[in-house]
Amino acid sequence: MNSHWMTNGRDPDDDALLRAMFAEGDRPPYGDETFVKGVMARVEKQASSAQAWRAAAAPALIAFGAAAFYPLLGPVGAVIGQAAAPLLQNAPAIGAGGLSLLMAAAAAGGAWLYAERT
Amino acid sequence: MTPGTDEALAKEAKRGSTAAFESLVRRNQSLVRGFLRRLTGSAAAADDLAQETFLLAWRRIGSYEAKGSFKGWIVRIAYTQFLQERRSRQSAARRDEAYMMDAETVQNDAAGVEAKLDLDRILALLSPEQRAAMALCYGEGMSHQEAADALGLPLGTVKSHVLRGREKALQALTPREVRA
Structure with a gap:
C-alpha cells in the first residue's frame, strides 16, 4: 500500500484533507466483536448445515444409485464377465452375480467419496 | 507465506478452519464495513452487506488463490455485493429506509x-x-x-x-x- 502517487503534480494539502476525510469519517472500530460474532454465528450455521447435508446426501445417493442401476447389474455384469473371462482363466471363476456385487460396492464407494468432497 | 498473514489464514480457512476465518473477519471487518459505508452512505445497509460479503467469502474460500492480497479479494466481493444490491429495486427500497433510520441515530x-x-x-x-x-x-x-x-x-x-x-x-x- 502506498500513496506517493497522490502528490504528483497536485497540492498535497488537498490530498491530505481528502485522505483524512475518507479515512476517519464514520469508520467502524477495529476488532468489533459484536460484528465478528454475528458473522461467525452465520458461518458456523452454514458449515454445520453443509456437513449435515453431506451426511444425509451420501446414503441417499447410494440408495438412489443402487435403485437406478439394480436392473442393469445382471446384464452388465454378464457382459463384463464374458469380456474378462479370458483374463481370468486361471483365477477362480467370478459369476455375473459376484461381479454385480463388486460393481455395486464400487459405485457406493464412489458416491460416498463424491458426497464427501462436495 | 508468513504464518499469521491474511494469506496464510486464508489457506487454513480453505482447509475448513472456521477459527482461521474468524481471524480474517476480525482483521478485515473495519476495512470492509468502512468501504461499504462510503459506497452506500448508510452504516446499517453497509453492515448488512458486509455480513453477506463475509458469508459469501466463506462459501467461496475454496476458490481463493493467494496470487493477490486477501484484502483485494474481499474488497472485490464486497464491491460485487454492493453492485448487485444496487441493481435490486427491492433492496434499494430497504436501503432508503435504512438511510432514514441512520439520519435519526447520527x-x-x-x-x-x-x-x-x-x-x-x-x-x-x-x-x-x-x-x-x-x-x-x-x-x-x-x-x-x-x-x-x-x-x-x-x-x-x-x-x-x-x-x-x-x-x-x-x-x-x-x-x-x-x-x-
Missing part, C-alpha cells in the same frame, strides 16, 4: 458530525465507481493498481475515477476547508 460528537456531513456531501456528488475508487485510494491508502485489482477495473479507469472524484470533492468543499 452520533452526537460535534466534530464527528461535521466531518460526516462533509463526507456525506462529497459522497452524494460522486458516482458509485468514483466513491469506490476514492474510498480505497484515499480511505485505505491503496495504490491505483491495488484499487484496480480489487474493483476489477482497468488501471486507467480507476485513475480517471479518482481524478474526477477528487475534482468534484474539492469543488464541494468550502475554501476554508481546502486552504485552511
